[in-house]
Amino acid sequence: MALSTSSAITLNINGEKHTLPVDHRTTLLDALREHLDLTGTKKGCDQGQCGACTVLIDGRRAVSCLQLAIASEGRVITTIEGVADGERLHPVQQAFLDLDGYQCGYCTPGQICSAIAMIEEHAAGWPSAATADVRPEAGAPPLTADEIRERMSGNLCRCGAYVSIVQAVAQAAEAEAAQTPTTARQFSGPSGPGDLAHPAGTTDAEMTA
Amino acid sequence: MTTTTGTTAVTGAVGAAHTRLEGRDKVTGAARYAGEIPFAELAHGWLVLSTIARGRVRSVESAPVLAMPGVLTVLHHGNAPRVDGSYAGMLGRPDPIVEVFQHDRVPYVGWPVALVVAETSEQAREAAEALVVQYDEEPHDIAFFADRPGTYTPENSPAAQAETEKGDIEAELAASAVVVDAAYTTPEEHHSSLEPHAATARWDSGRLDVVDSNQGSMWVADELAKLFSLDPASVRVRSEHVGGAFGSKGVRPHQILAVMATTVLHRPVRVVLTRRQMFSLVGYRSPTAQRVRLGADTDGRLRAFDHQAQSLTSTVHEFIERSADMGRVMYDADAHHTVNRVVPLDVPTPTWMRAPGEAPGSFALESALDELAEKIGMDPIALRARNEPDAGPVSGLPFSSRNVLACFQEGARRFGWADRDPRPGTRREGRWLLGTGTAAATYSSGVVPSTAAVTAETDGTFTVRITAADVGTGARTALALIAADALEVEPGRIRIQIADSDFGPAMIAGGSMGTRSWGWAIMAAARELREQLVLGGDIPPQGITARSDTGAAVSALAKKERHSFGAQFAEVAVDVTSGEVRVRRMLGIFAAGRIVNPLTARSQFIGGMTWGLSMALHEEAIRDQASGGHVGADFAGYHFAANADVPLIEADWVDDPDADDPVGIKGIGEIGIVGAAAAIANAVWHATGVRHRDLPIRPDRVLLAGTRPAGERDA
Numbered sequence: 022m023a024l025s026t027s028s029a030i031t032l033n034i035n036g037e038k039h040t041l042p043v044d045h046r047t048t049l050l051d052a053l054r055e056h057l058d059l060t061g062t063k064k065g066c067d068q069g070q071c072g073a074c075t076v077l078i079d080g081r082r083a084v085s086c087l088q089l090a091i092a093s094e095g096r097v098i099t100t101i102e103g104v105a106d107g108e109r110l111h112p113v114q115q116a117f118l119d120l121d122g123y124q125c126g127y128c129t130p131g132q133i134c135s136a137i138a139m140i141e142e143h144a145a146g147w148p149s150a151a152t153a154d155v156r157p158e159a160g161a162p163p164l165t166a167d168e169i170r171e172r173m174s175g176n177l178c179r180c181g182a183y184v185s186i187v188q189a190v191a192q193a194a195e196a197e198a199a200q201t202p203t204t205a206r207q208f209s210g211p212s213g214p215g216d217l218a219h220p221a222g223t224t225d226a227e228m229t230a
Numbered sequence: 231m232t233t234t235t236g237t238t239a240v241t242g243a244v245g246a247a248h249t250r251l252e253g254r255d256k257v258t259g260a261a262r263y264a265g266e267i268p269f270a271e272l273a274h275g276w277l278v279l280s281t282i283a284r285g286r287v288r289s290v291e292s293a294p295v296l297a298m299p300g301v302l303t304v305l306h307h308g309n310a311p312r313v314d315g316s317y318a319g320m321l322g323r324p325d326p327i328v329e330v331f332q333h334d335r336v337p338y339v340g341w342p343v344a345l346v347v348a349e350t351s352e353q354a355r356e357a358a359e360a361l362v363v364q365y366d367e368e369p370h371d372i373a374f375f376a377d378r379p380g381t382y383t384p385e386n387s388p389a390a391q392a393e394t395e396k397g398d399i400e401a402e403l404a405a406s407a408v409v410v411d412a413a414y415t416t417p418e419e420h421h422s423s424l425e426p427h428a429a430t431a432r433w434d435s436g437r438l439d440v441v442d443s444n445q446g447s448m449w450v451a452d453e454l455a456k457l458f459s460l461d462p463a464s465v466r467v468r469s470e471h472v473g474g475a476f477g478s479k480g481v482r483p484h485q486i487l488a489v490m491a492t493t494v495l496h497r498p499v500r501v502v503l504t505r506r507q508m509f510s511l512v513g514y515r516s517p518t519a520q521r522v523r524l525g526a527d528t529d530g531r532l533r534a535f536d537h538q539a540q541s542l543t544s545t546v547h548e549f550i551e552r553s554a555d556m557g558r559v560m561y562d563a564d565a566h567h568t569v570n571r572v573v574p575l576d577v578p579t580p581t582w583m584r585a586p587g588e589a590p591g592s593f594a595l596e597s598a599l600d601e602l603a604e605k606i607g608m609d610p611i612a613l614r615a616r617n618e619p620d621a622g623p624v625s626g627l628p629f630s631s632r633n634v635l636a637c638f639q640e641g642a643r644r645f646g647w648a649d650r651d652p653r654p655g656t657r658r659e660g661r662w663l664l665g666t667g668t669a670a671a672t673y674s675s676g677v678v679p680s681t682a683a684v685t686a687e688t689d690g691t692f693t694v695r696i697t698a699a700d701v702g703t704g705a706r707t708a709l710a711l712i713a714a715d716a717l718e719v720e721p722g723r724i725r726i727q728i729a730d731s732d733f734g735p736a737m738i739a740g741g742s743m744g745t746r747s748w749g750w751a752i753m754a755a756a757r758e759l760r761e762q763l764v765l766g767g768d769i770p771p772q773g774i775t776a777r778s779d780t781g782a783a784v785s786a787l788a789k790k791e792r793h794s795f796g797a798q799f800a801e802v803a804v805d806v807t808s809g810e811v812r813v814r815r816m817l818g819i820f821a822a823g824r825i826v827n828p829l830t831a832r833s834q835f836i837g838g839m840t841w842g843l844s845m846a847l848h849e850e851a852i853r854d855q856a857s858g859g860h861v862g863a864d865f866a867g868y869h870f871a872a873n874a875d876v877p878l879i880e881a882d883w884v885d886d887p888d889a890d891d892p893v894g895i896k897g898i899g900e901i902g903i904v905g906a907a908a909a910i911a912n913a914v915w916h917a918t919g920v921r922h923r924d925l926p927i928r929p930d931r932v933l934l935a936g937t938r939p940a941g942e943r944d945a
Contacts (some may be wrong), residue, residue, distance in 0.1 A: 026299075046352045055351065060266035061259015063473070065424045070865035073424055101259035114257040120251055121833045122312040126256030127425040127439040127473025133257060151874075166878070177865060179474050180702050181840025182833060183876040185740025209323045 030094050035103025052106045053100060054088035061101035074085045075131035076100050082138035084175075099188035101130035104137060110194070112200075113137050113193040117221065122189035124180035130175045132186055139172045140164075140194045153195045164194050236743065239855035241383025243711040243721045244887045244893065248831035251707045251726070252471070252700070259432035261471045265502045273302055275491050275501040278344040278361050278482070279510060280336045283370035283576045283719040287334040290344050291362040300353030302495055307331045309488045313457040317482070320449045320738070324544045326580045326799075327511070328457060330483045330490070336365065337546050338577050339509020339859035345487045347499060355896065368451070370858045374542050375414060381540055381573040384550055384811040392550070394558060394624045397565030398937035402534035406525025409534075414522065414594035414923045418851040419515040421583050422870055425473020426505060427512055431488035432498035435772070438489060440467045444479045446738030448697040451731035453481045454489060469729040474936060475701040477582035477740065478512040486672065507661040509863035513581025516551040518590045520597035520676035530608050530616040535563035535623075537595060540571045544579040548572065551580060552587030556904075558593050559672050559793055562623035574857055582740065584841055585900035586674055589907075593845070593925060596669035596908030601921065610668055610912070611638045611797075622791040633821030634670055634795035636884045641668070641797040641819040644882075654919035655937060661936060662803040664814075667912025669905035673795035675823065675888065675896035676743045678735035682751035684713065684759045687774040691723045692759075693773070698728040699739040700750040704830030705748065711826055712749045714891055716756035720782035734777075742794070742897030745779070745826065753892040754778035789888055794822035794886075794896045796908035797840070802918045806937060809929030811914055813843050816906070821886035821894025831898055836883035840904015843879075844871035846907035847926050856908035 030082065031040045041056050050067070053076075055148040062085055066074030070089040074188040076085045077099040104111040113136045123153065143164055148155040151171035152162045162168060169187045178186065255261035266596050280287075292304040310331035315324055330342050343363050348354035386393040403409055428441040438460060444450045444467070451467040454460070472479065484501040491499035503511060525534030539553035554568040568683055570587075583589070603610040617637055642648065650666055651657070657664035682696040694713045700706040706728055714721040727733070737747035759776035799817040804810070818839050826832045848869050852861040861867060881902065887894030907925060917920050919938035921929060 035365055044350060044352045046356070051351065054266065058268060059259075059937060060262055060305045063263075063425070064265075064502075064866055065426070068505065068864060070505075071424060100255075105258060110254075110257065116255045117257050121249065121829050123253075123256060123473060123702075124704070124830075124837060125474040126261055126422065127251070127263065127423075130259045170874045170876070175606050177424065177681050177870070177872060178420040179422050179476070179870065180833075181837030181844075181871070181876070183840065183871070186873065211398050 024184065028091055030091055032090070032093055032098060032111045033096065034098045034101060037207065045091055048086050049093045050085040054086065059102055063127050063130055065128065072135060073128050073131040073135045075088040075176060077134055077138055078139070082135050101134055104133065111137065112196040113190070114191035116193040120125050120185050120189045120192065122185045127177060128178045128208045131175070132178065135173060136178045136190045136193065140197060141191070143168065166191065168177050239576060241714050241718060241720060243714040244824070244826050248711060248827055249720065250704055252711060263425055263428070263473050263889060264430065264441055264469065265439050265500060265674040267430060269430060269432060269498040271348050271497045273345045273349060273491070273495060273497055273499045274351040274354045275345045275487055275499050276351070276358035276766065277395050277487070277501070277503065277507055278346065278358050278363065279507060280339060280343050281342040281370065282365045282367045283339045285336050285365050285367040286882065287336060287343055288364040288366050288607055295346060295357045295361045298353065299355045300349035301357045302347045302349065303488055303491065304344055304346050304361065305331060305487070305494065305918040307334050311493055314459060315457060317654030318451045319456065321698055324453060324481060327483055327579065328453070328481050328486055329386060330486050337544060338510065338833060339857060342483050342511070345491060345865070347491050347495060370813055370857050371512045372575050372577050372853055373427070373855060374517050374573070374575060374576045376540060379687055381571050383569060383571050384548065390552065393565045393569040394563050399534050399536050399565040400602070402563070402565040403523060403525040406533045408526050408605045410522065410587065410598050410605060412522055412598055412601060412923055414520045414597060416518045416590040416593055416925045417849070418517045418853070419583060419845065419849045420665060420851055420868055421476040421478035421512065421514065422868065423474030423478060426503045426508055427479065427482055427484045428502040429485040429488045429502065430498055430500040431492040433492060434679050436464065436466045438465045440485060440486055440489065442469045443472050444466050445475045445699050445701055445740050447467035447699065447729050447731040448735050449738050449941060450481055450485060451770055452916055454485060458489060465731070465912050466729045469699060470826055472699060472701040475582045475587065475707065479701070487741065494868055506863045506866070509851070509860050510578050513583070514580065514581035515583040515590070516767060520553055521577055523592050524598055524602045526606065528601055529608060532561055532563035532617050534565045535561055536567045536570050538571070539559070541580065541589060542571065542575050543572050544577055546575045546577040549580050550592065551646065553591035553594065556591045556672060558624040559622065559791060560595070560669070560670060562619040562792045563919065568624055568794045569578050569904045585837065585903045586671060588900065588904045590844065592669065592671065593907045594819050597911050597923065599913040599916065600667065603728040611642060611647065614638065614670055615673045626789060627789055627791045630790045630792045630888060631886055632795060633674070633884055633886045634797065637795055637797035637819040637821050640884055641799050645799040645817045660884040661807050662804055662807055663917040664803050664912045665799065665915065665917025666799065666801045667909045667916055669798045669912060670910035671798055671901050671903055673901040674743055674795050675741055675794055675893070677750060677784050677791040678737035678743055678747045679779065679784045680751040681734040681777065681779045682755045683733065683775055683777045684752065684755040684817050685775040686759060686763055686769055687773045688769045688771060691725055692717055692719065694724060694726045694752055695733045696728055696748050696751060697731055697733045700728060703745065703834055704827055707743050707830060708750055708826040714754050716753050717760065723940045742899040742901065744899070746891060746895040746897050749893045749895055750780050750891065751778050752782070754780055754783065762823060763861065794820065794898065794901045796820035796901050796905065798905040800909040800913045802910060802917055804914060804932060805819045809932035811847055811927050811932060813877050813910060815877050816843065818881045820881065820883045820900060820901055821899045822883060822901055823891065824887040825883055826893065826895065832881050834898055835902040838880060838900065839879050839906045840871055840930055841903040842906020843876060843910060846902070846910040848875065850926050851919065882920045
């Protein structure tokens, strides 16, 4: 008896259920791009190294090229096509647009999905390699430029738009914090534009040992 | 600003910051790139590349693969449609890689040997990986090093002199009070656009229709017509959004294979390169070995200038990385010699990559200038000021404008250069040694004849059509702003359509010449249209269209040295325990013509500087001498700067409109990278007291070289 190499699955994407037959080899990325015409999610390397295919799976960022479609049933998937509120852009999208946080635009959907989850991870108190005090009771560290750089380093940009990506993420994080002033979220310290706008000639607080 | 062709700036669109016209589409995922346009009955092609570095294909064992599910065909040298690559295209003779599957020779690892086409990409991929190809293997040679056997000096041509020479170098060196004689190397580097090359081809009502990702749709259409012996009017190439290019997105095997496959199968075929395949199929920057000899008087005046550069090419095509060209513009001396040599090896043909020539050349040259400044005991900026030429050092032609010193002055002021202690190894913060460095930048400013059409529509809008390409530069937006000013209307009344070969001949996005060439054509068409509109009367339903061709105007330009200039500054911290170099800040000040859109121009300058940082510290493609292929042909094995590698980088500019350009543009695509790696290397010397003459400046190199604090260095 020949083993079946495809299955009908149902994927929950951007709040909609899609039932489709998929080859068991099909990645979530290819299912989105080639079967569901959701081409906003990009394929830059197809091996988990560039972050262009970043989507949100159950609210957390994940590279969809390393996720099989058939293993994505029952998960809540959000792609770049699903982050805006109708015609109103998500604050991260708006900040990328306003601050030119991109050039060719190919890494952009992944950067934006990654940034959305990153801001939530930070607000929830997750530390990063750039966090000075990682004790749980220390709470969320200030969202400095260094924190953003570290946390966004899974998303490569070959055009070299990192400087404005960091500014866009900082601006969006501040906008979101202002909208949801929950006690656990703190964005104190030199976050975003204040930190970045210091004149050349002063040192970045980057490596004070 | 005055211009020769009478622009006005009534609306002031040019010079004011505008977000990208396609920005909303890019941040919402609505912008569709080449591999994302749906076609009914689409088939998928997957390339198979050679695993040997030299030899012949003995057999392609297609039969088992053709029996696999969904496989439609296997193309290879035994059955592929014939193409003719014996032509000269817009940029000269093509790399023979475009003559895909025309013979059984294998000139390097990663040469295309077969294309598997199947109903789905999964089927095509599995079949391609299952395909057995037998080879007759021959010994190969990929070893690149300075002055290796086989290195030759290419023939001079009027457009590109391999070698320039005046005066007696050896005599002037002997007469010099101070001499620098240093060797530098840069590694093989890859463009690595985030969007892999992709093309979908189909025959549509007797026309070949190709949806592609390229830097010039007319360029690609013209070469496809030549290759397949087609009427040029029967080929249409479109490339609306391009996910980065940097020199790599010209005529490449994916387009040719998509055309071959659609011709054989009579249905649309898409060929997308994998990241790994890109390392051997789309070109790269050659490694370089360079020697710079500078001889000067004690006051810094150069007596002898000698820059000898060596790059590699393939055995099938000659491509020269022109690293020694920069000195022909930057510095004069009583004796002056520059040469670009090359050696053919069993590797893929290199190609243009962001600031070809100047990027690696400026690393060597601007490092050597810093070494000379150190030896003389002179400020590096003062040394450059001392050697400002009045005219082209080699050509003798006047400069159209040369504002490099203005860049240094403004940059030094903003960077805080005056407070710098020139002695190396004097600043320390814990385990970090700190240093600052500077370097000059230059890149040629060119323009190429182009055509454009501007239509006055009945609803009061204007439609601009031009075969431009927006590879992330912001060209689409910049051209709309130029059109708005030319027509004296608000930018919102401009509709711009680009990247369709049906719009006619135009320059490609390359050589920092795209926006200047296209902008000129749009200015000319807009002027013509306004003259027609002055006559009055109703606009007919199809609108009123004016067309331009800048051929005559461009060729009437007086011969001058036309270049952009800049000054790069960097501050680094070097970890004495790990050898890691961190860039703390960079500042670039540029004199690069009139800036059309400050928002996107700043991004482009900073992007170039980010490339320079990446080149200085990270990028290095490693080849295995035994196999002839790459080690780690992916983003783990080939690391370019990630977000955490990049500090705050600032870019700005001084006023520098080009008086001979209708808009005042010079072009800004390349210059951001030029000199950036040298500024960082010079900063590493300033931090550690050790010169790093081989890129990238890896931690192991820093550790092995050690540090030499002030007082212990060479006299």
